[in-house]
Amino acid sequence: MFKINEDYLKLPGSYLFSNIAKKVAAFQEQNPKKQIIRLGIGDVTQPLAPAIIESLHRSVDEMGHAETFHGYAPDLGYEFLRSVMAKEDYQSRGCEIRADEIFISDGAKCDSGNIQEIFAKNNRIAVCDPVYPVYVDTNVMAGRTGIYDPDSQTWSDVIYMPCTEENGFAPSLPDQVPDIIYLCFPNNPTGATISREALQEWVDYANRNGSVIIYDAAYEAYISEEGVPHTIYECQGARTCAIELRSFSKNAGFTGVRLGATVIPKELKCGDTTLHSLWARRHGTKYNGAPYIVQRAGEAVYSPEGKEQLKKQVAYYMNNASVIETGLREAGYQVSGGVNAPYIWLKTPQGMTSWEFFDFLLEKANVVGTPGSGFGPSGEGYFRLTAFGSYENTVEAIKRIRQA
Amino acid sequence: MFKINEDYLKLPGSYLFSNIAKKVAAFQEQNPKKQIIRLGIGDVTQPLAPAIIESLHRSVDEMGHAETFHGYAPDLGYEFLRSVMAKEDYQSRGCEIRADEIFISDGAKCDSGNIQEIFAKNNRIAVCDPVYPVYVDTNVMAGRTGIYDPDSQTWSDVIYMPCTEENGFAPSLPDQVPDIIYLCFPNNPTGATISREALQEWVDYANRNGSVIIYDAAYEAYISEEGVPHTIYECQGARTCAIELRSFSKNAGFTGVRLGATVIPKELKCGDTTLHSLWARRHGTKYNGAPYIVQRAGEAVYSPEGKEQLKKQVAYYMNNASVIETGLREAGYQVSGGVNAPYIWLKTPQGMTSWEFFDFLLEKANVVGTPGSGFGPSGEGYFRLTAFGSYENTVEAIKRIRQA
Numbered sequence: 001m002f003k004i005n006e007d008y009l010k011l012p013g014s015y016l017f018s019n020i021a022k023k024v025a026a027f028q029e030q031n032p033k034k035q036i037i038r039l040g041i042g043d044v045t046q047p048l049a050p051a052i053i054e055s056l057h058r059s060v061d062e063m064g065h066a067e068t069f070h071g072y073a074p075d076l077g078y079e080f081l082r083s084v085m086a087k088e089d090y091q092s093r094g095c096e097i098r099a100d101e102i103f104i105s106d107g108a109k110c111d112s113g114n115i116q117e118i119f120a121k122n123n124r125i126a127v128c129d130p131v132y133p134v135y136v137d138t139n140v141m142a143g144r145t146g147i148y149d150p151d152s153q154t155w156s157d158v159i160y161m162p163c164t165e166e167n168g169f170a171p172s173l174p175d176q177v178p179d180i181i182y183l184c185f186p187n188n189p190t191g192a193t194i195s196r197e198a199l200q201e202w203v204d205y206a207n208r209n210g211s212v213i214i215y216d217a218a219y220e221a222y223i224s225e226e227g228v229p230h231t232i233y234e235c236q237g238a239r240t241c242a243i244e245l246r247s248f249s250k251n252a253g254f255t256g257v258r259l260g261a262t263v264i265p266k267e268l269k270c271g272d273t274t275l276h277s278l279w280a281r282r283h284g285t286k287y288n289g290a291p292y293i294v295q296r297a298g299e300a301v302y303s304p305e306g307k308e309q310l311k312k313q314v315a316y317y318m319n320n321a322s323v324i325e326t327g328l329r330e331a332g333y334q335v336s337g338g339v340n341a342p343y344i345w346l347k348t349p350q351g352m353t354s355w356e357f358f359d360f361l362l363e364k365a366n367v368v369g370t371p372g373s374g375f376g377p378s379g380e381g382y383f384r385l386t387a388f389g390s391y392e393n394t395v396e397a398i399k400r401i402r403q404a
Numbered sequence: 405m406f407k408i409n410e411d412y413l414k415l416p417g418s419y420l421f422s423n424i425a426k427k428v429a430a431f432q433e434q435n436p437k438k439q440i441i442r443l444g445i446g447d448v449t450q451p452l453a454p455a456i457i458e459s460l461h462r463s464v465d466e467m468g469h470a471e472t473f474h475g476y477a478p479d480l481g482y483e484f485l486r487s488v489m490a491k492e493d494y495q496s497r498g499c500e501i502r503a504d505e506i507f508i509s510d511g512a513k514c515d516s517g518n519i520q521e522i523f524a525k526n527n528r529i530a531v532c533d534p535v536y537p538v539y540v541d542t543n544v545m546a547g548r549t550g551i552y553d554p555d556s557q558t559w560s561d562v563i564y565m566p567c568t569e570e571n572g573f574a575p576s577l578p579d580q581v582p583d584i585i586y587l588c589f590p591n592n593p594t595g596a597t598i599s600r601e602a603l604q605e606w607v608d609y610a611n612r613n614g615s616v617i618i619y620d621a622a623y624e625a626y627i628s629e630e631g632v633p634h635t636i637y638e639c640q641g642a643r644t645c646a647i648e649l650r651s652f653s654k655n656a657g658f659t660g661v662r663l664g665a666t667v668i669p670k671e672l673k674c675g676d677t678t679l680h681s682l683w684a685r686r687h688g689t690k691y692n693g694a695p696y697i698v699q700r701a702g703e704a705v706y707s708p709e710g711k712e713q714l715k716k717q718v719a720y721y722m723n724n725a726s727v728i729e730t731g732l733r734e735a736g737y738q739v740s741g742g743v744n745a746p747y748i749w750l751k752t753p754q755g756m757t758s759w760e761f762f763d764f765l766l767e768k769a770n771v772v773g774t775p776g777s778g779f780g781p782s783g784e785g786y787f788r789l790t791a792f793g794s795y796e797n798t799v800e801a802i803k804r805i806r807q808a
Contacts, residue, residue: 001614002583003524004674008682015688043475053468056697057461063660064457066794071447071659106510106662106692113690117545120407137689141521179406210405255475256467256696258510270408278412284419285541286517288510291698292660293460390470 007143012150016133016374017041020358027362037397039324039385040368042188042342044253046316048297049309052252055300059293073289075280077104077261081295084302085261089246095233101265101276103283104298106290108218108247108260113138114286115214115243115262118278119180126159126178128171130189130375130382132216135182153377162378163190169336169345170194173201177209183232184216186223189375189384190345191337196229203232206241212268212275213242221251221314223340239265243275250342252301252310259290259298317342320394321387327398342387345372357383365400411547416554420537420778421445424762431766441801443728443789444772446592446746448657450720452701453713456656459704463697477693479684481508481665485699488706489665493650499637505669505680507687508702510694512622512651512664517542518690519618519647519666522682523584530563530582532575534593534779534786536620539586557781566782567594573740573749574598577605581613587636588620590627593779593788594749595741597632603639610645616672616679617646625655625718627744643669647679654746656705656714663694663702721746724798725791731802746791749776761787769804 020040028036048056062068076082082099090097105111112134116125121144127135136158139145146157154160159178161171169192171183183202185194194202206213215232223230232242244263248254264276290298300306325338334347348357354371361367361383372382387394424444432440452460466472480486486503494501509515516538520529525548531539540562543549550561558564563582565575573596575587587606589598598606610617619636627634636646648667652658668680694702704710729742738751752761758775765771765787776786791798 002527002616002674004677004679004682005522005524008522008685009677011685041476045470045473045475047470047473048467050468053464056464056467060457060460060464063452063460064454066449066451069449069451069657069660071449071657072445073660109692110690118409118412120409123406134689141686141689212406253473253475256473256477256693258692258695270406273408273413275408278408281412281415282545285538285545286514288513288662289660291662291695293697294695 005141007141010148011137011140012148016370019374020368020370023358023362024368034366036362036366036368037389037393037400038368039389039394039397040370042250042386042388043255044250044388045390046253046313048253048257049306049313051300051303051306051309052297055296056293059296063293070292073292073295075284075289076100077102077290078292078295081298084299085246088302090231090233093230093234095231096239097233097263097265101263103262103264103279104290104295105260105262105287106258107249108216108245109134111245111260111262112214112216114282115245115279116142116144116180118275118282123179124157124159124176125180125182126161126174127182128163128184128187129160129377130163130372130379131182132184132188133375160376160378163187163192164378165347168192170198173205178211181206181211181213182216183213184218185229186219186341187343188219188341189343189370189372189379191339191341191343192345193223193225193228193340195227196234199229199232200235203235203238203241207237211241214245215242216245218245218247219250219341220246221310222318222342224318225340228340233263233265239267241268243268248298248301251314253313254297257294257297259294316391317387320389320391323391323394324385324387324398327402331402338387344385344387346383346385348381348383351381354380354383361401361404364404365397367397367400409545411545414552415541415544416552420774423778424772424774427762427766428772438770440766440770440772441793441797441804442772443793443798443801444774446654446790446792447659448654448721448792449794450657450717452657452661453710453717455707455710455713456701456704459700460697463700467697474696477696477699479688479693480504481506481694482696482699485702488703489650492706494635494637497634497638499635500643501637501667501669505667507666507668507683508694508699509664509666509691510662511653512620512649513538515649515664515666516618516620518686519649519683520546520548520584522679522686527583528561528563528580529584529586530565530578531586532567532588532591533564533781534567534776534783535586536588536592537779564780564782567591567596568782569751572596574602577609582615585610585615585617586620587617588622589633590623590745591747592623592745593747593774593776593783595743595745595747596749597627597629597744599631600633600638603633603636607636607639607642607645611641615645618649619646620649622649622651623654623745624650625714626722626746628722629744632744637667637669643671645672647672652702652705655718657717658701661698661701663698720795721791724793724795727795727798728789728791728802731806735806742791748789748791750787750789752785752787755785758784758787765805765808768808769801771801771804
């Protein structure tokens with residue numbers, strides 16, 4: 001008789017965003033006339049930029065003729081995309097990353113979920129708290145996290161690094177040395193950033209202790225301030241300790257297009273084995289490349305027109321962020337994030353729990369956000385709003401929250 | 405210090421198609437003027453059908469306007485695609501598969517590699533021999549296959565089911581009961597099929613013994629004969645023992661577009677846990693959906709125009725198959741496959757090994773095929789040619805092979 005992967009059953013039953021969806025559906029059913037505004041899930045709303053649309057049409061036409069048809073993509077992704085990423089995302093910033101160290105994929109969610117596969121089961125992971133749930137859940141499914149304690153909502157074998165008001169939502173170096181450290185800056189969900197100096201400390205720590213850092217740079221395009229690193233490879237020594245995940249979802253609105261990349265420098269090794277070779281093996285064995293037309297769309301992100309258009313798109317969302325941040329601050333809320341990230345992290349008023357505040361906002365303002373506790377125990381008492389709505393909805397939502 | 409997944413290191417060093425590529429590159433370098441014809445890898449060459457191109461253009465335009473823009477796709481895939489598949493691939497054949505039992509993905513390679521994750525590590529797998537390498541390799545990476553014996557090229561914990569001339573390239577029920585049985589019909593690499601009655605025996609065997617069948621139906625569109633099942637759900641009882649993998653790569657030329665699906669009936673359980681719920685959890689946690697435009701392209705495959713155009717495309721490749729099959733048979737080769745599948749499986753002449761015949765064909769005919777031994781020990785002494793080239797190249801290749 002076949003047996004199932006019992007580790008899957010350890011996952012707490014319901015998923016944050018399904019819970020939210022259920023609550024919202026129930027409210028809407030009882031209040032069919034209320035116009036609900038959703039600033040919860042991190043999905044974009046602006047259409048693809050014209051340069052990307054043009055590129056898609058062009059490559060679709062190529063697929064319609066035998067001479068320009070493209071079948072299976074190269075394992076690591078097309079050279080044209082890997083080269084432009086190496087140049088624009090890294091070499092132009094003085095970071096030594098080569099095209100053949102970049103693996104193209106169908107998105108950072110897949111990569112951040114799959115990357116743990118190349119590590120041994122008995123590695124110990126460390127995550128920020130609060131955190132994007134995929135890092136932890138995929139390690140649970142791999143049997144790497146020990147026992148779940150429903151009271152503290154923590155796993156026995158995971159090192160949690162609280163990110164709270166006290167430390168400016170930046171984690172401190174952990175007391176116990178982890179094998180794998182997940183970092184995401186600009187951060188989801190808190191919108192916090194890390195300075196280059198602080199990130200350098202993490203790189204030094206990892207190199208000193210033989211840890212590997214998985215650095216999620218999905219929100220890099222939203223950085224507006226100097227001194228905030230756009231990639232971990234701005235730090236000395238990162239090539240021997242860091243993997244970086246890149247996404248096209250938020251800088252170019254590709255949530256429904258699906259494109260991402262993972263960078264693994266060839267110096268990153270365990271003994272004689274490069275992690276690059278292991279990830280290449282995984283890519284070659286379990287993956288068959290991102291669609292040609294989508295990789296061409298990714299290339300267009302780096303064209304002069306694409307860059308110009310996407311700068312405006314990011315500015316549009318960041319204007320929303322500013323509307324939220326300023327509006328809530330003026331209304332007396334304690335707010336962070338929203339300056340180098342499309343997420344605003346606010347402290348719930350009057351000691352409400354995150355879910356109490358969720359219900360309050362839904363009922364009184366008909367606005368949906370995300371309860372901070374859904375991202376981890378240290379998220380309790382916080383709430384996430386995203387800047388990915390339309391301007392009109394964002395303004396209206398803040399007006400309603402202020403009146404609530 | 406972090407540690408790597410040691411199971412990855414157990415994989416024999418080089419991958420079949422990389423070896424072929426290296427040999428071909430070396431030959432071409434020494435013989436720059438020779439025109440090499442590739443009938444090795446299973447990649448298509450015909451352009452996407454007009455109905456699909458139109459659908460892609462239409463959905464690209466939708467992505468360019470806020471009102472019709474699509475962000476994150478639903479976890480299981482878009483309803484429009486799941487519904488049409490349920491109707492056209494299953495219900496129209498009298499098979500009871502519902503839309504919510506179909507999970508849309510970016511291809512059957514990913515699905516066939518990832519599906520083992522929902523099973524316990526100590527499950528025992530059975531595979532046909534020869535076999536598509538992904539089934540075994542992904543189980544190696546998961547630590548499920550025991551020790552590799554380089555002499556026999558087999559793993560200690562894998563049950564091999566030889567498919568040879570003697571059994572008409574259809575596996576016999578194994579002596580030891582496996583937990584997970586991988587079957588692929590029409591078969592890659594042999595091009596063999598299975599009758600409905602024979603497949604029913606497998607379904608009965610699996611239900612009797614508590615095994616699960618992973619049925620790869622990637623080549624279903626190439627079936628030309630009556631009595632050959634298009635889906636395992638044509639068999640009684642398959643809903644309680646079988647998962648089916650579907651691909652758009654070969655029926656619609658999507659090797660560079662990337663679309664596939666996995667079907668898991670809700671009756672398929674281990675104790676009280678449905679495999680459907682586990683795969684849903686994996687999809688929700690590690691995957692973010694196939695691109696909207698690609699799912700729309702998949703929908704167009706089932707439109708009246710799409711069906712008509714793709715019927716011709718399949719006929720084009722099957723005409724190639726017939727050219728190869730007939731030409732080689734006339735030349736005295738012992739040939740099988742090519743009738744319900746785009747693969748021709750031929751016995752190497754004069755007791756040559758598969759690789760000897762590879763070198764012979766490359767040097768004497770400048771034709772590239774795939775050595776049967778690359779698919780498993782029982783593939784030794786065989787050779788695979790594919791029908792996915794252009795008609796002109798196929799005719800020329802057979803002419804050259806006959807002259808060699």
